[in-house]
Amino acid sequence: MQKSVIGYGSIFHKSDTAHISNISNTGFLGEHELFYAGRFAIKHVIYCILEHKAIEHIWLPEYYCPYVKNWLEQEFSAIKYYDIDPFDADAQIDWSPFSSSDLVIANNFWGLKENVLPEGERPIVIEDHSHGWLSKGCIESNADFCIASLRKTLPIPLGGIAWKPIMGNCDIPLKSLKDTSIDTEINPMLKSWDLIENAMKTKATCTNEEEKIDFLLNNSQGETLLRNTQEIVPLLKRHEDVICSNLFKDFNAYKRANLNFILKTLESSQIFKVITRDKNIPFGLLLAFKDWGLFTNFKQFLITNMIYPAELWPQNRIAQEYKFLLNIHLDFRYNEEDLEYMSNTINQWTLQQSYINTEQEL
Structure with missing residues (x-):
């Protein structure tokens, strides 16, 4: 896997998470x-x-x-x-x-x-x-x-x-999902899982653009199957085992450390604000914008520099001052060198916008 090819962000690659410890409080x-x-x-x-x-x-x-x-x-x-x-x-x-x-x-x-x-x-x-x-x-x-x-x-x-x-007091039960059998040939979630898993495996070893196109296509096809499936399909046992083995892993510890690192190097901006909160761990580096044009300009700048943010979410229009959000992943995939690259790229765009604003004011 070469980050110069796959970039930063987007879907997870297939990962060995055995070294990541579980949280202590699983009784909630x-x-x-x-x-x-x-x-x-x-x-x-x-x-x-x-x-x-x-x-x-x-x-x-x-x-x-x-x-x-x-x-x-x-x-x-x-x-x-x-x-x-x-x-x-x-x-x-x-x-x-x-x-x-x-x-x-x-x-x-x-x-x-x-x-x-x-x-x-x-x-x-x-x-x-x-x-x-x-x-x-x-x-x-x-x-x-x-x-x-x-x-x-x-x-x-x-x-x-x-x-x-555990802390709730609702007396309505959460009933168990009916264990209905679906033929593997027509099970949309089996197909979706396999497509996305193949995408994750390909991304984990990706070294060229052809492989990159391949994992992006597989992932897109898997997502389309999921999006078009209204019926609740029960989990296959082997898929349930994969989920359970990762369920309580402390992935947030990596986000906390990586966010603390990147915030120390990130230049302040008048164009976006960082969404965070003391004693809470955000989903990633969350940057909120007021202006759609600047938002899309920044997003494209990141993509050009191989950083693939998530827009959370498109097709929403609200009355608040800040209206648009990009998330840049800061999870366990990234080390300090990666974080420095992300921070430097963001700072470069911020500096460019500062120059543009100065020129317009002259």
């Missing part, structure tokens, strides 16, 4: 179920709730993954949206629009959010920890149910989880 999970994706976990939890309680509206954050929005809108007709600032870690949900007959999906934005639930009569709450698996807000949650897309944190092809937090 109550009843739980594993899935191929977080969206299947959300769907399963909602149907568990509907078996025991009539729901008037299902509320999602206005700023949310567009694929999940679309996926849930295809499944449920009672979807509504509420406003919360995704780039202010201290912002709390305004619970006043909701009734006790509603269901609210609260997002642990970027692993930095600790949602405060109202006391007394309130809606059912599902917390989404997809960008904050094993974060403080995840481990200390007292929501009724929680879900997460695990493959955003764990180096696995697919994976999701639903659970009832």
